Amino acid sequence: MMNSSGVAVLARGLTVVRGDRTVLRGIDFTVTPGRITGLLGPSGCGKSTLMRALVGTQAHVTGTLDVLGRPAGDAALRSRIGYVTQAPSVYDDLTVRQNLEYFASVLEPGRRHRDARQEHVGRAIADVDLVSHADSLAGRLSGGQRSRVSLAVALLGTPELLVLDEPTVGLDPVLRRDLWDLFHRLADERGTTILVSSHVMDEAERCHRLLLMREGEILAEDTPDDLRFRTRSETVEAAFLHLVDQADARGPAGDARQGTAQTDAIQENAR
Ligand SMILES: Nc1ncnc2c1ncn2[C@@H]1O[C@H](COP(=O)(O)OP(=O)(O)OP(=O)(O)O)[C@@H](O)[C@H]1O
Numbered sequence: 001m002m003n004s005s006g007v008a009v010l011a012r013g014l015t016v017v018r019g020d021r022t023v024l025r026g027i028d029f030t031v032t033p034g035r036i037t038g039l040l041g042p043s044g045c046g047k048s049t050l051m052r053a054l055v056g057t058q059a060h061v062t063g064t065l066d067v068l069g070r071p072a073g074d075a076a077l078r079s080r081i082g083y084v085t086q087a088p089s090v091y092d093d094l095t096v097r098q099n100l101e102y103f104a105s106v107l108e109p110g111r112r113h114r115d116a117r118q119e120h121v122g123r124a125i126a127d128v129d130l131v132s133h134a135d136s137l138a139g140r141l142s143g144g145q146r147s148r149v150s151l152a153v154a155l156l157g158t159p160e161l162l163v164l165d166e167p168t169v170g171l172d173p174v175l176r177r178d179l180w181d182l183f184h185r186l187a188d189e190r191g192t193t194i195l196v197s198s199h200v201m202d203e204a205e206r207c208h209r210l211l212l213m214r215e216g217e218i219l220a221e222d223t224p225d226d227l228r229f230r231t232r233s234e235t236v237e238a239a240f241l242h243l244v245d246q247a248d249a250r251g252p253a254g255d256a257r258q259g260t261a262q263t264d265a266i267q268e269n270a271r
């Protein structure tokens with residue numbers, strides 16, 4: 001389900017305060033249903049905070065934030081959203097299959113759902129390409145394999161919206177490509193809406209749409225092609241740096257030094 005304006009997520013004036021910092025500063029954006037939206041920006045710009053607000057785990061959120069036609073955090077959204085944090089949430093002393101069976105029994109309790117649970121567990125293990133490790137203890141897997149178990153847990157309930165916080169960090173190029181292939185399959189074949197964050201700009205090219213973030217603000221909301229075209233840039237990374245420089249040139253005096261440091265940080269992250 002979408003909201004009345006046909007978007008999966010609608011944010012208007014979204015503001016989040018953490019401690020004494022305003023981490024999200026009255027931002028507006030939308031997320032298109034059935035597409036992959038990349039949330040890109042340097043470390044610390046507020047990507048995880050935005051995702052936490054969206055899935056309803058963030059305190060001190062103000063403004064409008066509608067998710068699948070309901071206010072973010074609404075109890076009815078719980079089974080409709082899959083959320084994978086940066087820290088894999090799996091039980092190390094259980095096998096991959098046992099982990100999934102446990103989470104499946106929480107999602108679909110009762111004997112009458114036993115066959116459906118088995119089917120969903122098998123499908124999730126296959127989705128993340130862990131069939132050959134299904135009977136290995138999660139604690140004995142590599143970091144990348146453990147994060148794929150976390151992703152499999154999120155896929156169990158066939159979520160309409162998948163929120164993935166930097167899922168490809170630390171993965172080798174082959175696994176990264178395989179994961180992106182999976183995201184595209186989920187969007188194309190199951191109509192899943194995917195919001196995926198990254199601070200690696202070359203991942204932008206794999207997304208249908210982009211939200212470029214910087215210091216708690218949305219710098220651009222666009223497709224990779226349109227972004228490159230309107231900034232006359234060869235890559236999304238170059239487009240991003242162009243927009244940062246433009247924003248700094250517009251910004252109040254005194255922001256310039258901070259802006260330069262930010263650009264340095266982006267270049268560092270892009271390496
Ligand atoms: N509990 C907290 N209290 C106060 N400030 C916080 C808290 N958690 C995070 N922050 C600040 O909020 C800002 C945004 O953090 P957030 O984790 O959302 O950024 P991010 O873009 O996801 O970064 P990364 O890519 O490194 O995960 C950072 O400046 C961070 O220091």
